[in-house]
Amino acid sequence: MFAKAFRVKSNTAIKGSDRRKLRADVTAAFPSLGTDRVSELIPGKEELNVVKLYAHKGDAVTVYMTGGNPILFELEKNLYPTVYTLWSYPDLLPAFTTWPLVLEKLVGGADLMLPGVVVPPTGLPQVQQGDLCAIALVGNRAPVAVGVAAMSTTQMLASGLKGKGFSVLHTYQDHLWKSGDKSSPPAIAPLAVNPTDSNEEKVDLGLHGNLSSLTLEGEEEKRKVHHPEASEDTSSGALSQGSLDGKPLQEQMDDLLHQCFLHALKSRVKKADLPLLTSTLLGSHMFSCCPEGQQLDIKKSSYKKLSKFLQHMQQEQIVQVKELSKGVESIVAVDWRHPRKGSTLEGSEVRRIVIDYAKKNSLVDADNRNLVKLDPVLCDCILEKNEQHSVMKLPWDCLLTRCLQNMQPAYQVTFPGQEPILKKGKLSPIDITLAQKAYNKKVTVVRNLETYGLDPCSVAATLQQRCQASTIVSPAPGAKDSLQVQIQGNQIHHLGQLLLGGNIKTKAFTNCPDTLISMCRTDQKPTPHLPCHVLSASPCCILLI
Structure with a gap:
């Protein structure tokens, strides 16, 4: 609904009587909140504004804002919480989980299809068609979208999880979210369910038929309060296993933070996205780049805050961060050529x-x-x-x-006594062409010598002596910083002997492009003007993370 910009009709402060009526409506719509939490959501003295707007499709929507953030919106006399409200009360609605990659589709205005829903070990929440639901991402319980169930849980399972699952009304990163402070979802660890309790939970859900009371989840929250060490283990996820390797949790989280940051810059952020809000970088890109089974939590790193981490990245000249508006930082430049892991x-x-x-x-x-x-x-x-x-x-x-x-192709060339040279792209063989010139004269043209460590000038001088023919070294057309050698006459035979005599060896791999020359035997001794080389041509694939 808010995937595109909306038009604001009015923005006024709410009256005292309307504030009391709004509290009553919220209590009736969300009875699980309770009186105290309703008072927190709709404070008595703080400023509360009513914004009337028209969505891009013409729907008339009323939005309630406090503290600079939209907290509720009303459509056709139905109240819906925003993601800002759900971040404070994540258990307000029955929550379904999807993959981070699906979030981009939802932000663009798509509905959530059932193949994109992740079924937890405890089963799907029990809802009826038309029930209001929250949508979260794998590894983080903080909702990122609000939608209406297109079918009941029973119908979802009967369909084999195929078809439309939820009509999405509002998402993190849409224009309603942008009308607030544009903060990112907090990191809320998934609730830990004991294997012995999972059957009990399923029975409870089956008897009640819905999640309006959320009794078991409330009890789990109480256990977390009484046992903070258990919460620590759960939130750290798979990282806790890394302690077996001798790395402390903070150092592991630093490594994960660097990995997600570089992966996001490499695979998700484009030049056209700049300037990019730092909160958007974290919420939309870095979280979704987190490996499966791990959870990114900046507070557990040595940086504690995203701003400090980005300052460090700026000192390493990877990115440039500026405060384009008061209190809001954005990435304005990225050094795409900076060496990365x-x-x-x-x-x-x-x-x-x-x-x-x-x-x-x-x-x-x-x-x-x-x-x-x-x-x-x-x-x-x-x-x-x-x-x-x-x-x-x-x-x-x-x-x-x-x-x-x-995947990105690459190749590696190894010379004796030197570090291997790894380059992106496909390996180009030495190109030997016989060209026809004026007056029926022929010339032999050789290109791509530099790839294999051969100096074009040395090759030209050697050919001139061996063939007793004139040679010319000139820039290769269409190739940057590359030279070609041109020899008078048809010198392919002499050139082949010269290259084979250099004792160049090739190692072929599966799907390897045509290498320099095929393996063959020769009694010709290595030419003193050209050193012996050992070539290893491998069609590798580069993965920058």
């Missing part, structure tokens, strides 16, 4: 990772083990936009081929 994977490693992921998440089709079911992560990685809702399964070979095609 990364690694390379060969094709066999990529295949192993994809296969392990599919098996770990039970994505192999039980009826046909040659097919793989596509979860949201795989869909986002390999499918085109027009395939998102039509392609549900792929054969193994097609899945692996698509994964390799969507």
